[in-house]
Amino acid sequence: MLRITCPYCGSRNESEFLFGGPVGTERPDPNTTSDADWIEYLTVKPNPLGPVQERWWHARGCGEWLTIWRDTRTHDIVEAPNDTE
Amino acid sequence: MGYNVTINRQGLSALFDLKGKKGAMSDHAGGILPVFPDQHNTYTQSAGSTLFHIGRNHWILRGDISAEDTLISTLKPDQAPSDVSIVQVSDTLTFFSVVGADAAQVMSIACPLDLHSSVFGADAVTYTEVFGLKALVLRQEGGFEFAVEQSFGDLIQDYLDRAIA
Ligand SMILES: [Zn+2]
Numbered sequence: 001m002l003r004i005t006c007p008y009c010g011s012r013n014e015s016e017f018l019f020g021g022p023v024g025t026e027r028p029d030p031n032t033t034s035d036a037d038w039i040e041y042l043t044v045k046p047n048p049l050g051p052v053q054e055r056w057w058h059a060r061g062c063g064e065w066l067t068i069w070r071d072t073r074t075h076d077i078v079e080a081p082n083d084t085e
Numbered sequence: 086m087g088y089n090v091t092i093n094r095q096g097l098s099a100l101f102d103l104k105g106k107k108g109a110m111s112d113h114a115g116g117i118l119p120v121f122p123d124q125h126n127t128y129t130q131s132a133g134s135t136l137f138h139i140g141r142n143h144w145i146l147r148g149d150i151s152a153e154d155t156l157i158s159t160l161k162p163d164q165a166p167s168d169v170s171i172v173q174v175s176d177t178l179t180f181f182s183v184v185g186a187d188a189a190q191v192m193s194i195a196c197p198l199d200l201h202s203s204v205f206g207a208d209a210v211t212y213t214e215v216f217g218l219k220a221l222v223l224r225q226e227g228g229f230e231f232a233v234e235q236s237f238g239d240l241i242q243d244y245l246d247r248a249i250a
Contacts, residue, residue, distance in 0.1 A: 008125050008126075008140065008141060009125065009126060009211060012198070012213070013197050013198075013214070015197070015214060015217075016213060016214060059219075060212060060213065060214055060219040061140075061211070061212050061213060062125075062126070062139060062140035062141065062143070062211075062212060063140045063141075063143065063212075064140065064141060
């Protein structure tokens with residue numbers, strides 16, 4: 001079980017949260033991007049071996065959405081990698 | 086094993102779900118609300134009403150069911166400005182009180198959250214889980230109170246009976 005820190009409620013059990021999926025790339029302009037890139041954006045989700053940025057919803061808590069980095073190798077919540085915000 | 090605890094399923098409370106920025110809420114309804122709690126997940130009380138601060142820009146007002154009509158006429162949900170939402174939700178939650186020397190032990194069976202007084206103080210309230218269901222948990226004199234969706238009331242009563250048997 002993960003312990004996830006809600007900015008509002010502090011550290012809580014994972015069971016209070018719902019997974020909101022990985023944070024994807026920025027939405028390209030569908031009028032100017034290629035079909036291949038548009039399909040890539042719509043269908044291919046980040047699935048790295050290592051840190052992945054994820055959205056979680058504190059559904060059984062305060063209702064806040066939050067963003068964390070989780071390392072897929074260890075399942076640990078980690079700091080954002082240096083080259084990201 | 087027996088527990089020194091008294092558990093009571095409460096009757097209906099007058100409940101209102103309040104959403105909006107604090108300033109806007111205060112402008113519309115501040116006159117009849119208890120003072121807004123300073124801290125997240127705490128509550129304040131005055132004149133028979135309790136104000137739970139349970140999320141960002143989100144509160145629940147609880148009063149006696151006999152005061153419901155008065156609260157409606159003063160909160161004026163239908164006249165709230167567009168950046169304020171006031172919804173009467175009295176029928177949606179059922180409250181249980183768990184008081185007595187072993188109240189914390191019984192709550193620890195039901196709820197994984199650390200409810201020790203050093204963490205969950207005298208004015209603490211929060212949404213969390215009770216027997217795996219979303220529940221509003223608060224500390225009260227001599228123990229705790231919690232609320233679950235009204236439809237789960239009988240189920241939770243049964244769980245509590247088994248927990249303390
Ligand atoms: Zn929260």
